Amino acid sequence: MADPVVRSAPPAPSSAPSSAPPTAPARAGRATLVDVAAAAGTSASTVSRVLHGGAGVTDELAERVRAAARELGYSVNRQARTLRRGKDTAIGVALEDFTIPFFGRIVAQVEQAAHERGYGVVITCAGSGRSEEEAVEPLLSRSVAGLVVATGTAGAPEGYLAALAAELPVVQVDAPSASSHSDTVGIDNEAAGRLLTEHLLAHGHRRVLFVGSGPAATTVQLRRRGYEAAMREAGLEPLSTWLGYLPSETTERAVDVLREHTASGAPGGGITAVLSGVARVTMGLASAMARLGLRDLAYAAVDDLAGADAFSPPLTVLEQDVEVMGARAAELLFARIDGDRRPPVHERVPLRLIVRGSGELPPR
Amino acid sequence: MADPVVRSAPPAPSSAPSSAPPTAPARAGRATLVDVAAAAGTSASTVSRVLHGGAGVTDELAERVRAAARELGYSVNRQARTLRRGKDTAIGVALEDFTIPFFGRIVAQVEQAAHERGYGVVITCAGSGRSEEEAVEPLLSRSVAGLVVATGTAGAPEGYLAALAAELPVVQVDAPSASSHSDTVGIDNEAAGRLLTEHLLAHGHRRVLFVGSGPAATTVQLRRRGYEAAMREAGLEPLSTWLGYLPSETTERAVDVLREHTASGAPGGGITAVLSGVARVTMGLASAMARLGLRDLAYAAVDDLAGADAFSPPLTVLEQDVEVMGARAAELLFARIDGDRRPPVHERVPLRLIVRGSGELPPR
DNA sequence: CTGAAAGCGCTTACAG
DNA sequence: CTGAAAGCGCTTACAG
Structure with missing residues (x-):
């Protein structure tokens, strides 16, 4: 095995002795291209070509390089590669x-x-x-x-x-x-809101409440738009409310909202169905319904939830293939x-x- | 402001700098340390010190550097830093x-x-x-x-x-x-299995089925060990089964398992309670119970689940502060x-x- | 206090 | 087919 080069400057930190380290992992950490080159008796350029570039190296040499790489447990240093390549x-x-x-x-x-x-x-x-x-x-x-x-x-x-x-x-x-x-x-968010609303309307519901996170959530806004269109086309007044963006408060707010809208003196006589506009709200509403014992409220939501089939009340859902x-x-x-x-x-x-x-x- | 350096090659995409540019990976956007140094009329070393090293630079110079960095929208190239620093x-x-x-x-x-x-x-x-x-x-x-x-x-x-x-x-x-x-x-997995089992036993259950993913899941095994110890101490025979590791099959297998153990001719007369050893299994069992309409089976699980409070049947849980x-x-x-x-x-x-x-x- | 220079590990145009 | 050399952007001894 020729070793023409003096093995470019054995890096100081706990490095193995000079000249040709046969198999020894050079530094405390990972083996480098140069280590592999030395072990295979060739240059870093060639090692790089064999390992990543692919073409243009003798089979015999390539095999020697691969063997050396395997033996040293070499794997590329991404930082160096990235620095060099740009991406x-x-x-x-x-x-x-x-x-x-x-x-x-x-x-x-x-x-x-x-x-x-x-x-x-x-x-x-x-x-x-x-x-x-x-x-x-x-x-x-x-x-x-x-x-x-x-x-x-x-x-x-x-x-x-x-x-x-x-x-x-x-x-x-x-x-x-x-x-x-x-x-x-x-997904087509507007269509989603519309579909679920139409489903509820087709089953006799008239007072359907849309619940979302907040007005800044554009996705939810589109779903609400679909809901409102469907409601208006059926000659009904849309009714929607927000639970806010804070995970920790979602359920509490859901409880408040549901209390308000199902109370005997609720505006319009109370709702018969709820439509949730987004996953976190769906969870919050489900917990709130369980807590309030609201077993006869129809419930529909845009996102499916793992375990939603075990929810009570049952959750009708517009499933998207996530x-x-x-x-x-x-x-x-x-x-x-x-x-x-x-x-x-x-x-x-x-x-x-x-x-x-x-x-x-x-x-x- | 002195500007001793010729401002090393304004990095126009794939521009050709002063001396010998055999290799010039076209770099799209970001400003480099050298860019900042040039803009501030100082050296890369100094910029580096100001931006990260901290000490030992004149206030006036430091401010000039920061201004330049801000103006150029400089932020460090992690690859280069990492390559240099090692970590x-x-x-x-x-x-x-x-x-x-x-x-x-x-x-x-x-x-x-x-x-x-x-x-x-x-x-x-x-x-x-x-x-x-x-x-x-x-x-x-x-x-x-x-x-x-x-x-x-x-x-x-x-x-x-x-x-x-x-x-x-x-x-x-x-x-x-x-x-x-x-x-x-x-968590103390063994204690977890024991606690939930003891809870079920304290409420009169005698035929409690432990359900886990599989024997290779060490965490689950420990929980099962706690379950078995509690059962044996109560003079009862432990009974456990696995649903496997595949998410896609979990619910199907849960249905089979529950059918088998709640059938009229089930061994020992059928179970009255289920103990789940891990989150995915908990989901599968919940879905299976809903599908089978098993409303009078007691159900307990180690991990709490988001939305578990809306499950039916209700899920008793050993909550861990995740x-x-x-x-x-x-x-x-x-x-x-x-x-x-x-x-x-x-x-x-x-x-x-x-x-x-x-x-x-x-x-x- | 400040700058020039070396080098981290890699890839690649260039020469042989 | 193969190797020497340059350089990606940064940090850090080392001089001045």
Whole structure:
């Protein structure tokens, strides 16, 4: 094994002796390209080619390099690669709330897709008071190759995200509206609100309350718009209310709201059905109903919930295939990263009504 | 303001700087240290000191540097810093399953703690067939400064994690057992199984079925051990079964199991109570009960579930403060990263019994 | 107090 | 087909 080079400056920290370290892990930490090169009796360039570049190396040499790499347990230092290449093999994911299964199911899909492609996933939380910008900056300073943004109810990110999308691929999930600057994957929110409302109306309900988080949640606003349209077309007066954005207060507020609207002296004689506009609110309302013992209120919601089939009262739901949303978001993102330059794509996943007992008009 | 340097090559995308530019990866947007130095009429060293090192720079110069940095929208390139320093300002989080709120609540806390300290969070999924090693390697190749591992039911990671913990700080959450090599945060699993069983027994139940995911889930095994001890001490025969590790099959299997054990001809006359050993199983059992209309089966579970208070039948639960678990895990990890060299710490978070209707022995 | 220089580990155009 | 060399952006001894 020729060893023409004096093995460029054995790095000081607890380094092995000079010249040719046969197999010994050079430094305290991980083996480097140079370590592998030395072990294989070749140069770093060649090792790099064999391990990543692919073409143009003799079979015999390539095999020697691979053996050495294996033996030393070599794996690439991403920082160095990224610094050199300019873009990290990592994507960023900005989520509104990790504790809500909807978002968890999105990350799970995105992580899977990233893993398959050898990409890492850096996450950041964009909910509860943290601005989009504050949430995303840490990802940018890591040179992520692209971004999945799922901050559905977090606010109106148009401005900042538009600027961002000009610099790197961005896919929005559960996006408030089809934005012109980046790909989006989501449902038809307005249709969702309308469908559920029409379902309730078709079963005899007249006093249906729409409950959302707050007016700043664009997704929810669209769903409400659908609800209101359906109500008005049926000659009914829409009625909606908000529970706010704080997870810790959601259930309490739901209790208050339901008390008010089911009381004997409630405006219009009290509601017979509730329509929830978003997952966290759905949970809060369910807990509140259980606590208040409201067993004869029809209940429908846009997002399906894990375990919702065990809820009481039964929850009628407009199920969206969240796994498909997450998977498609990842596919679109990686297509962009791989150079896809088509105009922004806006995908809608289909909705499926799952009726669980909101059918019967409860006894008055 | 002197400007001694020719302002090293205003980085127009793929511009050709002064001397020898054989290699110039086209860098899109971000300003570099050198850009800031040029703008402030000083050197990169000084800019670095002002922005991060802190001490030893004239106020006047420092201010000029900060102004320039602000103006250029400078933020540090993490790759370069990490490459230079050796350790990334990022931590890794390996989770079993993102879609289960338990894990989501852990990440949420860890992410918050990391964000406060200027650390990034790289995630990886260690569930469903992916080995610990395969899951963690991508994090190591990014030089994360430490690792939070929450793979409760994923298997027996002792060997690999022990080796890992020798190289960088690792904190295990919901750990199968107090391991000697790394910090752990969790509950007393055996006590948990025992407590819930004793609760059911105290209310007259004699035929209690324990349901877990599978024998490889160490956490669940410990909970089952507590259940069995309590049963035996009461002179009763333990009875347990598994639903397997596949999320997609959990509910189906739960239906089968419940059918079998509540049938008229069931061994011993059929069960009156079910004890679930882990969150996913709890969900599956709840759905199965709803589907089978089993309204008079007492139901208890170790993990609390979001929305569990709306379940039917009511779910008695041993609540663990998951937020505290996540927060403590992060604190322990950052203490280690900051140089804490105490022997491994094993923290237990307290358990709280939340009784929701499993009290009454159902009518026979 | 400040700057020039080296080098972290990698990739890649360039030369041989 | 292969290697020497440059340089990604940063930090940090080391001089001045």
